[in-house]
Amino acid sequence: MKFPAELIRQLAAAKSVAVLTGAGVSAESGVPTYRDAQTGLWAKYRPQDLDTPDAFRRNPRLVWEWCVWRRNLMTRAAPNPAHFTLAEMQTRFPKFQLITQNIDGLHQRAGSRDVIELHGNLMRTKCFDENTVVADWADTGEVPPRCPRCGGRLRPDIVWFDEPLPEAELDRALRAATACEIFLCIGSSVVVYPAAALPFEAVRAGATVVEINPRPTPLTGHAHFVLPGAAGVVLPGLWAQIKSPPL
Numbered sequence: 001m002k003f004p005a006e007l008i009r010q011l012a013a014a015k016s017v018a019v020l021t022g023a024g025v026s027a028e029s030g031v032p033t034y035r036d037a038q039t040g041l042w043a044k045y046r047p048q049d050l051d052t053p054d055a056f057r058r059n060p061r062l063v064w065e066w067c068v069w070r071r072n073l074m075t076r077a078a079p080n081p082a083h084f085t086l087a088e089m090q091t092r093f094p095k096f097q098l099i100t101q102n103i104d105g106l107h108q109r110a111g112s113r114d115v116i117e118l119h120g121n122l123m124r125t126k127c128f129d130e131n132t133v134v135a136d137w138a139d140t141g142e143v144p145p146r147c148p149r150c151g152g153r154l155r156p157d158i159v160w161f162d163e164p165l166p167e168a169e170l171d172r173a174l175r176a177a178t179a180c181e182i183f184l185c186i187g188s189s190v191v192v193y194p195a196a197a198l199p200f201e202a203v204r205a206g207a208t209v210v211e212i213n214p215r216p217t218p219l220t221g222h223a224h225f226v227l228p229g230a231a232g233v234v235l236p237g238l239w240a241q242i243k244s245p246p247l
C-alpha cells in the first residue's frame with residue numbers, strides 16, 4: 001500500500017501521538033466486532049438484552065453466561081500484527097498514549113503499557129452492589145457467583161450501556177487527545193459516545209487525525225488522512241515506512 005508522503009513525514013517527526021482503538025483492531029484476532037453486519041456479535045444476540053444493568057437485574061444468569069462465553073473467546077484469541085505494532089510504537093515517541101474501547105486485554109498481551117481502558121476489561125470481575133473489583137470467590141455452583149464480602153451478585157468489570165465511563169480514564173483520554181500532534185483512530189465505528197468524541201476533540205485541538213478502517217465512519221470526512229483497510233495490514237505497513245522511509 002502506498003502511504004501519503006506528508007503523513008510519513010509528520011509521523012516520523014512527531015513527538016506526541018495518541019491512538020484510539022475500537023473492536024476492529026481485534027477483528028483479525030478472531031474477536032467479533034459489534035456492528036459488523038455479517039460477523040458481529042449483534043447479528044446473533046440483541047445487545048440490549050445482554051449488556052445493560054437492567055438486563056442483569058432481569059436475568060443475571062443469562063448475562064453472566066454471555067460474559068463467560070465472551071471471556072473464553074477472548075482468552076483463546078491472540079494479539080495480531082496491529083496490536084504488536086502499537087506496542088512497538090510506544091517506544092518510538094517521547095509521548096505516546098494508547099486509548100482503547102476494547103475490553104479484551106489484547107493490547108496488554110501484545111506488550112502495550114499504560115493503556116487507557118475506557119470500557120473496562122472483561123477479564124476483571126466486580127460486585128454489582130458494591131461496585132468494587134473482586135479477585136476471588138467461592139465456587140458454590142451458583143450463577144452468577146456471589147461477592148465474598150457482601151453476598152451481592154458478581155458481574156464483569158466492563159461499562160454496560162446506560163452506565164457512565166470511568167471518569168479518571170475519560171479525563172486522561174481527553175487530555176491526550178487534545179495535547180497530541182497526531183491522533184490515530186483505528187478500527188472504531190466512531191458512534192459509541194463519549195469515546196467517539198475523542199477524534200473530533202483532537203481535530204478541534206489542531207492534531208493531524210488519521211483513520212484506519214475498511215469502512216467509512218462519521219469521522220471519515222473530518223480526518224486529515226484516511227487509510228482504508230484492515231488494521232493488521234495497514235498499520236504494520238505504515239510503521240515499516242516510518243522506520244525506514246523510502247528513498
Ligand code: NAD
Pocket residue numbers: 021022023024025026027028031032033034035036101102103104105119186187188189190191192212213214215217229230231232
Ligand atoms: P464497533 O463494533 O462498533 O465497530 C468496529 C469497527 O471496526 C467498524 O467500523 C468496522 O468497519 C471496523 N473494522 C472491522 N474490521 C476491521 C479491521 N480488520 N481493521 C480495522 N477496522 C476494522 O466497535 P467500536 O467502535 O469499538 O464500538 C463499540 C463497543 O464495542 C465498545 O464499547 C467496545 O467495548 C465493544 N466491543 C469490544 C470488543 C473487544 O474488546 N474486542 C469486541 C466487540 C465489541
